[in-house]
Amino acid sequence: MTSYEKLLLENKAWASEKIKDDPQYFDRLSHLQKPEFLWIGCSDSRVPANEITGTQPGEICVHRNIANMVVHTDVNLLSVLDYAVNHLKVQHVIVCGHYGCGGIKAALTNHDYKQVLNMWLRNIKDVYRLHADELNVISDEEKRTNRLVELNVTEK
Ligand SMILES: [Zn+2]
Numbered sequence: 001m002t003s004y005e006k007l008l009l010e011n012k013a014w015a016s017e018k019i020k021d022d023p024q025y026f027d028r029l030s031h032l033q034k035p036e037f038l039w040i041g042c043s044d045s046r047v048p049a050n051e052i053t054g055t056q057p058g059e060i061c062v063h064r065n066i067a068n069m070v071v072h073t074d075v076n077l078l079s080v081l082d083y084a085v086n087h088l089k090v091q092h093v094i095v096c097g098h099y100g101c102g103g104i105k106a107a108l109t110n111h112d113y114k115q116v117l118n119m120w121l122r123n124i125k126d127v128y129r130l131h132a133d134e135l136n137v138i139s140d141e142e143k144r145t146n147r148l149v150e151l152n153v154t155e156k
Pocket of ligand 1 (some may be wrong): 044098102104149
């Protein structure tokens with residue numbers, strides 16, 4: 001069995017379990033989307049919004065990208081933000097970073113990740129540039145990376 005076949009089987013098993021526990025689960029979910037939160041988080045597979053907040057489908061509207069960036073020219077993000085705020089009427093917008101973020105680590109290097117990734121990482125490098133005085137005096141690489149994670153969230 002391939003990994004994607006296993007994934008599809010796991011999805012069927014999950015759906016069956018949901019219906020077994022609550023026969024109206026999907027019917028109810030299909031008619032209700034009233035999340036209180038918009039979550040802007042990192043694409044990193046280790047930080048799934050629903051799982052780390054203990055919430056269920058329908059409770060959080062989620063947008064994810066590398067290093068949870070809020071870029072004012074990102075039409076994808078702006079569309080989600082507009083929809084969440086003006087149509088879903090979310091009450092809170094959360095920008096959630098995470099320590100050890102690979103996107104942040106990549107932006108701290110001069111490695112050439114090629115055109116598309118380089119363009120995205122440029123946004124993080126701009127945050128670094130704005131806070132270079134503070135960051136440049138942190139000699140410990142992990143501490144400097146994690147401080148940039150924090151600044152990258154607050155810079156939105
Ligand atoms: Zn990340």
